[in-house]
Amino acid sequence: MTDSIRYQFLLRILPxxxxxxxxxxxxxxxxxxxxxxxxxxxxxxxKVENLALLLTEPVWQLSNTLSSxxxxxxxxxxxxxxxxxxxxxxxxxxxxxGVCKEADGVETFSSPIIYTNQGRAxxxxxxxxQMSITNDWKAIxxxxxxxxxxxxxxxxxxxxxxxxxxxSTILAPLAHVSYSLxxxxxxxxxxxxxxxxxxxxxxxxxxxxxxxxHQQQTENQLETAKHDAEKxxxxxxxxxxxxxxxxxxxxxxxxxxxxxxxxxxIAHEVNTPxxxxxxxxxxxxxxxxxxxxxxxxxxxxxxxxxxxxxSMNEASTILERNLHNAxxxxxxxxxxxxxxxxxxxxxxDLRLLLDEVLYTLYPQVKHxxxxxxxxxxxxxxxxxxxxxxxxxxxxxxxNTILHGFEGKESGELTFSVNxxxxxxxxxxxxxNGCGMPPEELKKAFDPFYTTKxxxxxxxxxxxxxxxxxxxxxxxxxxxSSVVGQGLKLTFKIPLNxxxxx
Numbered sequence: 001m002t003d004s005i006r007y008q009f010l011l012r013i014l015p016x017x018x019x020x021x022x023x024x025x026x027x028x029x030x031x032x033x034x035x036x037x038x039x040x041x042x043x044x045x046x047k048v049e050n051l052a053l054l055l056t057e058p059v060w061q062l063s064n065t066l067s068s069x070x071x072x073x074x075x076x077x078x079x080x081x082x083x084x085x086x087x088x089x090x091x092x093x094x095x096x097x098g099v100c101k102e103a104d105g106v107e108t109f110s111s112p113i114i115y116t117n118q119g120r121a122x123x124x125x126x127x128x129x130q131m132s133i134t135n136d137w138k139a140i141x142x143x144x145x146x147x148x149x150x151x152x153x154x155x156x157x158x159x160x161x162x163x164x165x166x167x168s169t170i171l172a173p174l175a176h177v178s179y180s181l182x183x184x185x186x187x188x189x190x191x192x193x194x195x196x197x198x199x200x201x202x203x204x205x206x207x208x209x210x211x212x213x214h215q216q217q218t219e220n221q222l223e224t225a226k227h228d229a230e231k232x233x234x235x236x237x238x239x240x241x242x243x244x245x246x247x248x249x250x251x252x253x254x255x256x257x258x259x260x261x262x263x264x265x266i267a268h269e270v271n272t273p274x275x276x277x278x279x280x281x282x283x284x285x286x287x288x289x290x291x292x293x294x295x296x297x298x299x300x301x302x303x304x305x306x307x308x309x310x311s312m313n314e315a316s317t318i319l320e321r322n323l324h325n326a327x328x329x330x331x332x333x334x335x336x337x338x339x340x341x342x343x344x345x346x347x348x349d350l351r352l353l354l355d356e357v358l359y360t361l362y363p364q365v366k367h368x369x370x371x372x373x374x375x376x377x378x379x380x381x382x383x384x385x386x387x388x389x390x391x392x393x394x395x396x397x398x399n400t401i402l403h404g405f406e407g408k409e410s411g412e413l414t415f416s417v418n419x420x421x422x423x424x425x426x427x428x429x430x431x432n433g434c435g436m437p438p439e440e441l442k443k444a445f446d447p448f449y450t451t452k453x454x455x456x457x458x459x460x461x462x463x464x465x466x467x468x469x470x471x472x473x474x475x476x477x478x479x480s481s482v483v484g485q486g487l488k489l490t491f492k493i494p495l496n497x498x499x500x501x
Contacts, residue, residue: 009166013162014157021151021154024151032143037133040131041077041109044133045111047080047129048109048111048128048129049111051070052111052126055070055085055127056113056124060115061122062092063330064092068095068097071083071097072097074097074129079132079133080130081098081099081131081132082096082097082100082101083096083099084127086126089125098130101129101130105133106130107130107131108129110126110129111126111128112125172195173193173202173205174197174201176193177193177205177208190215192209192215193209196316198218210405269389274322280315280318280322283315287308330470335475335500344387345383345384345497346383348384348386349380349381350376350380350425351378351380353386353390354427357390357393361393361397370409370413371411371412372413372415373415375414375416375417376415376418376491377414377418377419380419380425380495382425382493383495384495384498388468392469393429395465396489398461399414400429400487403433404431404433404486405433405434406434407433407434411432412431414430414431415427416428416429421469422495423494423495423496424492424494424495426491426493427490428490430488431486431487431488432485432486434483435483435484435485436481436483436487437483441480445462445479446463465477473493473494473497474493474497475492475493476491476492476494477489477490
């Protein structure tokens with residue numbers, strides 16, 4: 001009830017009506033009081049004037065006894081408290097009747113005593129009376145009571161009429177709006193409010209009806225848009241799945257292409273020590289056949305035998321060195337190949353891993369003007385994913401050779417490793433190649449972004465580097481470049497990769 005608009009309306013209007021009625025009654029009461037006082041003043045003036053007329057003859061005759069009797073008769077009225085007669089004759093004293101004093105509600109009224117003889121007027125003195133002009137509340141209440149009753153009736157009528165007017169002009173249209181809202185909540189159907197007036201509520205209801213119509217149109221449009229969005233979402237999911245499959249295939253192809261490049265390079269490198277070993281083995285076979293013939297013929301000389309032994313020592317040394325070299329190359333390639341084709345984590349030395357990966361990549365730049373350097377201490381032990389870290393190094397290496405040194409007669413590519421603290425290590429890959437402009441640098445890690453589109457670039461190299469660093473390895477990578485001065489990649493990698501992977 002206290003939250004109803006009718007209650008709030010009454011709470012605001014009743015005090016206003018009440019105080020208005022009270023003020024009205026106070027004004028009427030004040031007016032009646034003033035009117036009564038003025039009437040008493042007029043009565044006092046009339047009394048003192050009549051008393052002056054009555055005292056004219058006794059004062060003229062110097063009859064103080066008669067004057068005293070008249071004054072005594074006058075003071076018998078309860079309103080008159082004092083009568084004073086002042087004569088102009090020096091032989092007559094001032095006559096007082098009653099108690100003369102100054103008090104609240106008591107006022108003094110005077111009138112001259114004029115004697116007229118043969119058309120000539122003469123002042124014989126003056127008479128004064130003190131009279132109480134306080135109001136008679138009984139008489140005033142008899143006058144005010146009807147006014148109070150009338151005010152109460154007017155107050156009640158005003159409240160009733162105001163409530164009826166409030167109900168018909170405000171509550172009625174609001175009830176229609178409320179019914180429309182409840183109907184919508186129950187059925188979901190919007191019914192416009194049938195109320196047409198030109199006042200503020202009529203305009204408000206008109207706007208409400210317009211909003212209902214507009215909301216219905218909007219919901220229809222939203223339903224259509226929802227259906228279209230659902231279809232678009234389904235199409236996007238299908239496209240995303242296809243894209244993921246394509247990206248997975250391209251990433252795998254990128255890995256296999258990188259591994260194929262390693263195979264080609266290491267095969268060429270292994271071919272050299274194996275070829276040397278084959279040549280030495282053939283030489284040993286020929287020398288052994290010659291010495292065998294000399295032994296069979298009995299023509300073996302000490303100098304020939306000593307020369308043969310010396311040659312065999314040199315040949316075996318060279319053969320052993322070449323075979324160890326080939327075996328070492330194959331071992332390093334095998335470790336790198338196994339790491340890059342699997343996602344197993346193991347403990348390893350970061351600098352040794354860098355050397356192994358660069359060793360397999362070195363054949364690609366062996367006969368080029370590009371210088372590859374590895375900097376950093378050994379003993380940076382990591383428990384992470386060496387294959388993925390090797391893939392990062394390989395992709396950055398290939399990206400520099402393909403893009404960074406394009407058109408360059410010489411170039412320097414530096415790989416720096418360092419241990420930052422007990423939890424983090426850094427890998428910095430920096431070249432002095434062409435560099436990248438800012439607009440290309442912003443897109444460097446975006447998938448399928450390449451400046452070699454159609455020329456052998458897939459656009460997945462640096463994207464794969466970013467994804468492997470931030471997801472599998474749990475690190476971060478930043479890139480900076482100045483056009484014409486080269487490019488720098490800074491990796492921050494945890495010594496222990498996240499166990500969630």
